[in-house]
Amino acid sequence: MNAQKVLSDLKRRFPNEPEYHQAVAEVLSTIEEAYNEHPEFDRYNLIERLCIPDRIFSFRVTWVDDKGQVQTNMGYRVQHNNAIGPYKGGIRFHSSVNLSILKFLAFEQTFKNSLTTLPMGGGKGGSDFSPRGKSDGEIMRFCQAFVAELWRHIGPETDVPAGDIGVGGREVGYMYGMYKKMARENTGTFTGKGLEFGGSLIRPEATGYGNVYFLLEMLKTRNIDIKGKVVAVSGSGNVAQYTVEKLISLGAKVITMSDSNGYIYDPDGIDAEKLAYIFELKNIYRGRIREYAEKYGCKYVEGARPWNEKCDIAMPSATQNEIDGDDARALLANGCFAVSEGANMPSTPEAIEEFLKAKILYAPGKAANAGGVSVSGLEMTQNAIKLSWTKEEVDARLKQIMFDIHTQCVKYGTQADGYVNYVKGANVAGFMKVAKAMMAQGIL
Numbered sequence: 001m002n003a004q005k006v007l008s009d010l011k012r013r014f015p016n017e018p019e020y021h022q023a024v025a026e027v028l029s030t031i032e033e034a035y036n037e038h039p040e041f042d043r044y045n046l047i048e049r050l051c052i053p054d055r056i057f058s059f060r061v062t063w064v065d066d067k068g069q070v071q072t073n074m075g076y077r078v079q080h081n082n083a084i085g086p087y088k089g090g091i092r093f094h095s096s097v098n099l100s101i102l103k104f105l106a107f108e109q110t111f112k113n114s115l116t117t118l119p120m121g122g123g124k125g126g127s128d129f130s131p132r133g134k135s136d137g138e139i140m141r142f143c144q145a146f147v148a149e150l151w152r153h154i155g156p157e158t159d160v161p162a163g164d165i166g167v168g169g170r171e172v173g174y175m176y177g178m179y180k181k182m183a184r185e186n187t188g189t190f191t192g193k194g195l196e197f198g199g200s201l202i203r204p205e206a207t208g209y210g211n212v213y214f215l216l217e218m219l220k221t222r223n224i225d226i227k228g229k230v231v232a233v234s235g236s237g238n239v240a241q242y243t244v245e246k247l248i249s250l251g252a253k254v255i256t257m258s259d260s261n262g263y264i265y266d267p268d269g270i271d272a273e274k275l276a277y278i279f280e281l282k283n284i285y286r287g288r289i290r291e292y293a294e295k296y297g298c299k300y301v302e303g304a305r306p307w308n309e310k311c312d313i314a315m316p317s318a319t320q321n322e323i324d325g326d327d328a329r330a331l332l333a334n335g336c337f338a339v340s341e342g343a344n345m346p347s348t349p350e351a352i353e354e355f356l357k358a359k360i361l362y363a364p365g366k367a368a369n370a371g372g373v374s375v376s377g378l379e380m381t382q383n384a385i386k387l388s389w390t391k392e393e394v395d396a397r398l399k400q401i402m403f404d405i406h407t408q409c410v411k412y413g414t415q416a417d418g419y420v421n422y423v424k425g426a427n428v429a430g431f432m433k434v435a436k437a438m439m440a441q442g443i444l
């Protein structure tokens, strides 16, 4: 494989998809060596077959707002690769959603799901519908209209969607309800469902908790204790909330959280009581993070990200490309020694280069945030055997999976000088399993 040529061909065939190009470029640059050790891969053109999604569905979603006005949005499902299991990946509702973003997410998901050790392929879907400011009735009607189109392409052994930005328990509930009605079956085709109808304990917590478990494994390699460490977190949604919850329980001090309008800086640290306020603010009242600063009298910075604040550890948990080169340099100048990504692709290529050059502990999202899809996989297992596991059992499995992912990253990412390049480790480990499965199954 000539990585540069593969990338330039993809750019020519799929122009104007910068996020997709960015995700592919990162993987190609790290797997080239391992790939070229297997000449048979090239003969089977494995790389193009792995980079280009199996198929993409796109459709119009028509719904009626509270004023009686008919609205349209675009809906998509990218089924990227199912070599090791049914397509699996979340649904994102955000005004920025387009095919470039969903293709990058589905591509990354394929490697992430491979790393989890569970039998899941990669996919992703979503809509440019923005849930911000919408009533509960509007959200429900949109979800139903979205699934009225999507349902025919998904199923418990075909493609199993879940949540992502703008899609939490409420939206999964509405989508699953409509899916059941259309498909006339009750097999748990979505994950992230409510506990009363097939959901798994620990699924809401899984991405955030899993990221902290991964961070702990990284810290262990340098004999660093999490207790008392100052952590900057971005976002204030599902991933950020449970990241902060776990960090507080372990004695770390979380000083920032954010939303798309700005960030709060609380030098005293967000404690359990203040976090309970954020859960209520974000999940029930659906308010803005600014209100935290008003309530607790701390600093709020409009239109900015938290990476200029001094911290030991950064855990970006909002969205893609939220740490650029300047942010990375600011973090490093302030003494940050670990970055563990809750969000997908939150660091730009320039930021990643800075982290690797500085040889800090740096975990890419496809390893560090894999806890969410892992517990989704466990939810599928519980649905299939029609049993529910206890909180302790699911949490123990999650810990074990994050430990195993860390071990794989160390195995494939340790350099001659002993530094663990987790980007390379995650990409090579994820890639090899999918590649071997594709080779074994013939040319498809």
Ligand code: NDP
Binding pocket: 163, 164, 165, 166, 167, 168, 207, 235, 236, 237, 238, 239, 240, 258, 259, 260, 261, 317, 318, 319, 320, 342, 343, 344, 369, 370, 372, 373
């Ligand atoms: P939520 O919708 O629950 O929360 C997203 C948070 O990020 C909100 O605080 C939101 O602010 C903020 N945000 C979203 N878009 C932007 C933006 N363009 N600029 C600045 N802030 C933004 O989503 P999740 O917590 O589920 O997802 C967060 C990240 O984690 C995403 O990258 C997602 O792909 C990734 N992830 C999620 C998993 C899951 O299980 N949910 C699993 C693995 C990864 P606002 O409220 O203002 O929009």
